[in-house]
Amino acid sequence: MNQNSSKETQEDALKVAKSIQKQGQTKEQTKLIAQGIEKGISEYKKQQKAKARERDKQRKQQLKIKNTAGDNDSDEQSEQDEFQSPNKSAMFIVLPWGLLIMSWFLFVLYFTR
Numbered sequence: 001m002n003q004n005s006s007k008e009t010q011e012d013a014l015k016v017a018k019s020i021q022k023q024g025q026t027k028e029q030t031k032l033i034a035q036g037i038e039k040g041i042s043e044y045k046k047q048q049k050a051k052a053r054e055r056d057k058q059r060k061q062q063l064k065i066k067n068t069a070g071d072n073d074s075d076e077q078s079e080q081d082e083f084q085s086p087n088k089s090a091m092f093i094v095l096p097w098g099l100l101i102m103s104w105f106l107f108v109l110y111f112t113r
Contacts, residue, residue, distance in 0.1 A: 005042045013038035 017034035 005038055009038055009041050009045075010034075013041060 014030075014034045016037050017030050020033070021030050
């Protein structure tokens with residue numbers, strides 16, 4: 001049998017060949033059938049490995065694209081943060097109080113005139 005394939009593949013091929021063996025079939029014929037089955041199994045495994053490699057490459061490319069897009073978003077966010085004032089929360093506290101005090105000041109000023 002083919003030395004390139006594993007022992008497990010050879011045993012599986014021989015088992016299948018014996019299970020479909022016809023009456024009056026010689027051992028040589030069964031061996032040839034087993035070799036054909038073994039070759040088919042090996043080809044199938046090669047195809048499946050190639051498909052798995054291709055799927056893995058595509059998955060890695062998608063992850064790379066997703067990570068690149070995520071990095072760009074985080075870069076844009078950090079650039080926007082640089083342009084905004086660092087004490088943004090302080091501004092949101094001071095603004096309402098400042099407006100309230102100014103409105104009361106103008107209210108008092110209006111009625112005292």
